[in-house]
Amino acid sequence: MIYTVTFNPAVDYVVHTDNITPGRVNKYSDEKIYFGGKGINVSLVLKELDISSVALGFVAGFTGDAIEKGVSASGIATDFVRLEKGFSRINFKIKSDEETELNGLGPEITSDALHCLFEKLDKLSRGDILVLAGSIPKSMPDDIYEKILERLCEREIRAVVDATGNLLLNVLRYKPYLIKPNNFELEEMFSTELCSNDDIILYARRLRDMGAQNVLVSMAEKGAILVDENNEVHIYPVCKGEVKNSVGAGDSMLAGFLAGMIKENDYNYALKLGTAAGGATAFSDGLCTKEKIEECLKQL
Numbered sequence: 001m002i003y004t005v006t007f008n009p010a011v012d013y014v015v016h017t018d019n020i021t022p023g024r025v026n027k028y029s030d031e032k033i034y035f036g037g038k039g040i041n042v043s044l045v046l047k048e049l050d051i052s053s054v055a056l057g058f059v060a061g062f063t064g065d066a067i068e069k070g071v072s073a074s075g076i077a078t079d080f081v082r083l084e085k086g087f088s089r090i091n092f093k094i095k096s097d098e099e100t101e102l103n104g105l106g107p108e109i110t111s112d113a114l115h116c117l118f119e120k121l122d123k124l125s126r127g128d129i130l131v132l133a134g135s136i137p138k139s140m141p142d143d144i145y146e147k148i149l150e151r152l153c154e155r156e157i158r159a160v161v162d163a164t165g166n167l168l169l170n171v172l173r174y175k176p177y178l179i180k181p182n183n184f185e186l187e188e189m190f191s192t193e194l195c196s197n198d199d200i201i202l203y204a205r206r207l208r209d210m211g212a213q214n215v216l217v218s219m220a221e222k223g224a225i226l227v228d229e230n231n232e233v234h235i236y237p238v239c240k241g242e243v244k245n246s247v248g249a250g251d252s253m254l255a256g257f258l259a260g261m262i263k264e265n266d267y268n269y270a271l272k273l274g275t276a277a278g279g280a281t282a283f284s285d286g287l288c289t290k291e292k293i294e295e296c297l298k299q300l
Contacts, residue, residue, distance in 0.1 A: 002046060002258065003124060004131040005117075005148075006039035006057035007140060008106040009067050009080075012247070014093045014286075020100075028094075034286050035070035038133035038162060041248045041287060043076045045255035045277055048290040051262055054079055056120060060107040061087025081116045083107050099246065108139040121148060126156040129177070129258065133162040133251065142167070149174035162254055165189060172211035179207065180216045180254050200225055201233055214267070216257060216274070218250050224275050226257075228267040236271055239279030239296040248287050253278030256293065272300050 012035070017028040036044075043053045055076050059067050060083035067088055072078050086107025094100040124130060130152070132145055141147065149159055149171050158177035161168055164185045172179075186203050187194050194200050204215040204227040213229040223237040256277030260270030276296035280288030283296070 002043075002051065002053040002129040002131065003121075004039035004043045004053055004055050004057075004133065006037035006055065007109070007134065007144075008089060008137045009035070009037035009040055009057050009059060009064075010089045010091045010104065010106070011063050011066055012036050012091045012093060014095065016095045018096065020094065020096050032286065035067045036248065036287075038251050039131055040067075040071055040076075041251035042131050042133060042255045042258075043071070044074055044287050045248075045252045045281070046259055047075055048288065048293065049256065049259040049273075049277070050290075051255075051259045052077070056080065056117065058083055058107070058109050058113060058117070059088050060085065063088040063090060064107075079120055081113050081120070083109065083113055093247070106137050109137055110139075114140065114144075118148075118151065121152060124152060124155060124157050127158070129158045129160060131160045131162070131254070131258075133160075133254070135163070136167070143170065145171050146174070149176070160254065160258070162250065169210070172207065175211045175213060178214045178216060178254075178257070179212045180218065180250065180257075181207075182250065183217055183219045183222070186217060197225060197235065201227060205231065216254070216271070218253055218278065224253065224271060224278070226267060226271045232267070234268050234271045236275040236300060239276060239283075239299050241279060241283035241296070243282050244285055245282060249278045249282045252281040252288055273297065276300060 014032045015028040016030040020026055040055055043055045046053045055078045057080055059080045089104030089106040092102040153174050160178045161176045162180045190203050200217055204217055207215045215227045217225045221238050226234040253274040257270045257274030260273035277293050279296040280292035
């Protein structure tokens, strides 16, 4: 089973307008509500690809109720920890001539709530996949990813980590099954400029030397590179289409990759499906559908 963890899930309120005039009342032409957060996004795309998962994390207040009901209504099993105070965040996203986002803070996560999450994670067993994705709230310890992987390191669980900076680097000693930095994050981690695929492959292999089993580097319009556990390199170009959305493309790529490995147990196919899923979300108003993924897959 795949388990995804979203520490700070959100209600994403997305509005479309032709332009914004500061200091005036502005009206928008369209509005949509999505329930998300990086782990939840992975679960939603896995569902499109007929792969089951369980969404874990923290929810609070009336927005937490909406998130839990919305994710469950999408056919995904949920096992969130409910917080007694606060409310899950609301992210306000304005799509106009420019894209503007106002992201909420989210509730405080107490030590008791964190203990409840640990108890849920203790139920994972050999062969399960655990996806840890995204930043962590200020109310949580900054070594939370390390604490989780240390707790589970003897269980032969395949850990997938999609994070940045030290949050990612500090878990490499636990030999995660897969990590997914993008090319800019890779540059930041090593304080260098990556000018070519060869440069990216060099530093992806360095992350493997530091402990990661598989390193998937997303590169937006330049496609994606995978250095797998056998140190073999796989490269796919980006799919072609009209980019409508920048939110969730990386999460979709991660979900497509995991689905590809589960279905075919082949790294090249996994990267191909991941690239298609990432492109399908970029070409959609929200997260991709199965039909959109199949359209992109035909390009590759």
